[in-house]
């Protein structure tokens with residue numbers, strides 16, 4: 214089964230005082246729904262921006278992105294990378310980072326302001342690496358069936 218990886222960034226529309234509760238709800242939804250859709254990946258939240266990487270079958274990613282794209286909890290959604298994937302980099306679905314980060318926000322702002330091909334490629338690589346570092350790690354310890362099948366259990 215062909216795997217695809219998608220990375221997007223977006224601007225949060227959540228009031229800072231409500232961020233913890235609202236993001237916790239998003240995380241709970243993702244934990245409940247993503248495994249059944251064969252989706253792995255990670256979400257990062259800087260207080261101002263989101264970055265999310267999703268891995269799975271193209272159709273499953275499209276189905277989820279259709280919902281996420283119209284979610285009023287964020288706007289300015291920009292897909293910065295969509296590429297075929299040999300092997301999953303995320304073992305499950307996780308919150309990679311939650312908290313204020315001017316360092317990350319600066320990079321995301323640059324990407325949103327200058328989505329040129331060169332900047333987008335550079336930014337996407339950097340963000341994917343960051344999400345990998347912050348998340349629960351690579352999928353190498355998983356049985357290979359996880360990479361092949363749509364159900365993660």
Ligand SMILES: Cc1cc2nc3c(=O)[nH]c(=O)nc-3n(C[C@H](O)[C@H](O)[C@H](O)COP(=O)(O)O)c2cc1C
Nearest residue numbers: 239242243246247263265277280281282284286287
């Ligand atoms: C930044 C962000 C990331 C999200 N990530 C996911 C996700 O990984 N999985 C998911 O099921 N919903 C995610 N959601 C929530 C969806 O937009 C949507 O609310 C949810 O899938 C429930 O949709 P439904 O009530 O139409 O089934 C995310 C929302 C936001 C704002």
